[in-house]
Amino acid sequence: MAGRASAPRARLGKDARAALSRRAGRIRLFPAVTAALLAGLGVAVAAYAFLRWLTPVDPSKQAAEIDVTRVALTVVAGVGGVVALVIAYRRQRDLEQSRFVERFGAAAAQLGATDVAVRIAGVYAMAGVADESDGRRRQQCIDVLCGYLRLPYDPELGANHQSKLIVKRRRTVRDRSQVGAEQEQHLEYRQNDREVRATIVRVIADHLRPAAEYSWSANDFDFRTAHLEDTEFSNTTFAGTCRFERATFSGTTRLDGATFTNDVGFGQVTFAGIATFDGATFCGHARFGRTTFGNYAGFRGVTFFDTAEFDGTTFSDAAGFHGTTWYGRAGFDRTTFAEMVGFGQATFMRTAGFGHTTFAGYAGFRDATFSQEAGFGDAKFANLAEFQGARFVRGAWFGGATFSGDAVFDRATFSLGLGFVGTTFGGGAVFDGATFSGDAVFDGATFSGDAVFDGAAFFGETRFLGVDFGGRVIRFVSPRQWGPPAPVFDWDQDSSQKPGNVLPQDWPPVPEEAS
Incomplete structure (x- = not known):
């Protein structure tokens, strides 16, 4: 806990210092000089009183005229020094601001x-300006990138030299004089834009890795609605806010070993805030292996068209994947997994929400641990769903969920409330060796x-009221x-009303130890 709290405190202190610096920079020269003089006078009075206390003087002796003159000249020199320092500081600050504006403008123009070569040079130029800046100036450079x-961006045109597309259409207007006339539409494209965009991603990732000479990890990154191709953010650290809402990821997305301690992050990434991918689309393979989400992680409405891997991931807030630990809330509501997805050995330290989520392929939650509530209400499992050895420490809700394939919960542990109300098991349902320590309600299940x-x-109190046990074997x-x-x-x-397919025939069942 101390480690997770230290990052926000450090960032808060940095923000406070930056705000103080901005307020000081807005003070005009005359008030600044006056304030400096008053501060200097206060320090001089305090020093004089302290010295008088250390070395008492004889009040009966009068100071020589030369001593009085020397003191007066010293005071005048001190005042002049203070004024000179304030003016020099303001001049240096203005010079640095002018230099930043000049370099920032030149990089933006590139x-x-x-x-395309000029634009790539502009990426490195803007990164260079960010490296030599801090605070708001560095954030400005990152915001531009x-x-x-x-x-x-059009991926089909992003890799070629085409810069203009002309489309001709026949005009359909009521004016007979215009019938048959053609209308041209000119579409401008940036030449070889894929290379420029890939360069930006590489530059950002390099500045987020532990070995970076200039670290941008504490800054914020806004990738909302961005189109990212073959994204490689492995071994990076995000300690600021990172947003990916409605972003499109094409190709392979690498987020391996990510650590999201606050806002969000990728591949062995550390995020100091909230991870938000709401509404994002992953067109290719998505790899979140060994990722750690330190705070809230939002994946609401996300679509994974290909395999999603979350092996060894740690979710400290909201989420859940293979080997994952969540300390906050995992938000996967209304997410679609079109192919297989794995959450094996995941640990959800806070609420895990998978309500209305669609698992079109294999869904693996083997040996996952849900330390808080787990919500799978109205979720749809179209294929095999494995929860072997899963631990539900708090409540688990599968009400209204549909398992079209086999649902495997053998050796699963349900410590508190469990709800399978109205759940449909279209395939096999395996609960052998499961432990129901709390209330478990299967009312209305099929x-x-x-x-x-x-x-x-x-x-605990377990109910199977109004259950449709079908015609297959129920053991x-x-x-x-x-x-x-x-x-x-x-x-x-x-007991004569018991369906014949429910075993054993001699009801109620005899516990194993008593048999």
Whole structure:
């Protein structure tokens, strides 16, 4: 906790110093000189009093005229020195500002050039200005580089030399004199823009790695709506805010080993704030292996068209992937995984939200740990869903979820409330060896395939009221624990009403130790 708190405190102190510097810079010269003189006078009076206290003088003796003159000249010299220092400081500050404006303007002009070589040179020029700046000036340079990535971009035309496209259309107007006339539409493109954009991403990533001579990790990055191709942000550190809402990632996206301690980040990245990918689109392979999200991570409405890997990831706020640890809230509501996705050995330290999420391919949550509430309400699992060995420490909600393939929960542990109300199990449902320590409600659930609860342990209040057990085999054989209280079924008062496909035939089941 101390490590996570130190980064925000350091950044707060830096922001406070920057704000103080800005306020001091806005003071006019005469008030600045006056304030400096008053401060100097105060220091002189304090020093005089302190020296008088250390070395008492004889008040009966009068000072010689030469001593009085010497003191007066010393005071005048001190005043002149203070004035000179203030003026020199203001002159140096204005000189630095003028130099920054000149270099910043030149780099921005290069980025806007038509020639691709000039634009690439502009990227490095803008990075050089950022390296020699700090505070707001460095942030300005970074904002320009991120802003370039947010400009309209056509991937099909980004790699060639085409700079203009002319489209001719026949005009369809009511004026008969214009019938048959053609209308031209000129579309301007930046030549070889893919190379420029790739250079910007590489420059930013290099400044976010531990070995960077000039680190930009504490700054903010705004990639909203940007189109990013084959993004490589591995081993980077983001300690400021990083936003990727509605961004498009084409090709392979590398976020391996990322650490998001606050706002967001990629590949072995450290983020000091909130990770926001809401509405983003990953067209290719997305790799979040060993990633750490230190605060809130938002993936609401994200679409993964290809495989999504989150092995060994740590989510300290909201999220959850393979080997992941979350200390905050994981927001994956209404996200679509078109291919396989893995959250194996993930640890969700705070709420994990997967409501209305679509898992079109394999969904793996093997040995995942949900330390707080896990919400899968109305989620759709079109393929195999594996939760073997998963630990649900707090409540787990699968109400209204649909498992079209097999749902595997063997050896899973449900410590508190569990809800499968209205859940549809279209394939096999495997709960053998599962532990239900808290309340577990399966009311209104539908089992269309085989369901196995062999060796399960029921310690809390468990209900199977209004459940459709279908026509396949449903097994509750040799439970490790059958209450108290014992699970509740519709046929508890009349065992003759028990469906024949529910085993064992001799009801209620006999616990394993008693058999």
